[in-house]
Amino acid sequence: MKTDKQRLAAVRARDAAADGQFFYSVRTTGVYCRPSCGARAARPENIGFHASAAEAEAAGFRPCKRCKPDQPPLPERQQRLVDRLCRLIDAAEQAPSLAELATEAGLSPHHLQRVFKARTGLSPRDYAAARRAERLRAQLAEAGTVTEAIYGAGYQANSRFYAESDALLGMTPRQYRAGGVDAEIRFALGRCALGAILVARSARGICAISLGDDAEALLRELQDRFPKARLIGGDADFEREVALVVGAVQAPGHGLALPLDIRGTAFQQRVWQALREIPAGATASYAEIAARIGAPAAVRAVAGACAANTLAVAIPCHRVVRQDGAPSGYRWGLARKQRLLELEAQA
Numbered sequence: 001m002k003t004d005k006q007r008l009a010a011v012r013a014r015d016a017a018a019d020g021q022f023f024y025s026v027r028t029t030g031v032y033c034r035p036s037c038g039a040r041a042a043r044p045e046n047i048g049f050h051a052s053a054a055e056a057e058a059a060g061f062r063p064c065k066r067c068k069p070d071q072p073p074l075p076e077r078q079q080r081l082v083d084r085l086c087r088l089i090d091a092a093e094q095a096p097s098l099a100e101l102a103t104e105a106g107l108s109p110h111h112l113q114r115v116f117k118a119r120t121g122l123s124p125r126d127y128a129a130a131r132r133a134e135r136l137r138a139q140l141a142e143a144g145t146v147t148e149a150i151y152g153a154g155y156q157a158n159s160r161f162y163a164e165s166d167a168l169l170g171m172t173p174r175q176y177r178a179g180g181v182d183a184e185i186r187f188a189l190g191r192c193a194l195g196a197i198l199v200a201r202s203a204r205g206i207c208a209i210s211l212g213d214d215a216e217a218l219l220r221e222l223q224d225r226f227p228k229a230r231l232i233g234g235d236a237d238f239e240r241e242v243a244l245v246v247g248a249v250q251a252p253g254h255g256l257a258l259p260l261d262i263r264g265t266a267f268q269q270r271v272w273q274a275l276r277e278i279p280a281g282a283t284a285s286y287a288e289i290a291a292r293i294g295a296p297a298a299v300r301a302v303a304g305a306c307a308a309n310t311l312a313v314a315i316p317c318h319r320v321v322r323q324d325g326a327p328s329g330y331r332w333g334l335a336r337k338q339r340l341l342e343l344e345a346q347a
Helices: 004-012 053-058 074-091 098-105 109-120 124-142 146-152 158-169 173-177 215-225 236-250 266-276 286-292 299-308 334-346
Strands: 023-026 031-033 047-050 184-192 195-201 206-212 230-233
Touching: 004 047, 023 053, 031 053, 047 053, 074 098, 074 109, 074 124, 098 109, 098 124, 109 124, 124 266, 184 206, 184 215, 184 236, 195 215, 195 236, 206 215, 206 236, 266 286, 266 299, 286 299
Parallel strands: 184 230
Antiparallel strands: 023 031, 023 047, 184 195, 195 206
């Protein structure tokens, strides 16, 4: 903001983008504020401008109690608060209640829920559940028994865990602990317009659609995901499903009407569902997806969820682009992402 006229316009618009560029003071109240302050607008002749908070205080003005211009910006303060609460949840043997977290934060439960979700993409309860799931996976690899792993991860009863285990692990806890032993996964390797393709199916549905240059590398990646599962070459029925997947890759605008085995955290699943709602031929930015799932500050986490997707085209992360509309970041290569977008545009 180079002129007082521009600064005054920013103050009238409560422009948050101007925060940090300057501060303004009000002669009649003796306070100074950020441009975005929601306080009642002052008359222009009573407003002064300052390059810094220190300059405003040196001129005899005190910080506004509403916008707190002497403290870090609100998004930064909120992020610090949420980080502190996340550490509290991580360290607790039993997840704190929303009321307990709100008391710790000095906010109402409703306000805390909104702030926490905006910064992480999850409610405190869902965040605690996701962290508990991470601990469970680690415990299953280390604990002496499955029961010890369940309680070590923070579950208070076996029944509660087993009610969630299928969606959480995609198999029984004993199979997961053993690297997928006894689980059967059918797979097929082939070629499509985008190069090599691997399609795999568990008992629940299609669990992998991978693209690449090297078919053997795609198979090794599947083996790494399910190191002790029985990988079985597809039969005639499965080959028909594979043909449908290949058709969807080569004509991505048509969609894929097959059951999917989608495994991920609560946040990842919300992102993936939002991706599936992007119409063929359309795109959305990472920021737009973050806003759609009610977590406008979680843009990086959205990008991470896109990168974690293992179902090419079925979960169309190729439709997520940068803010300027340019393609960026794709698990199976930027050239393939661009080609998929071109195929949809031609349909």
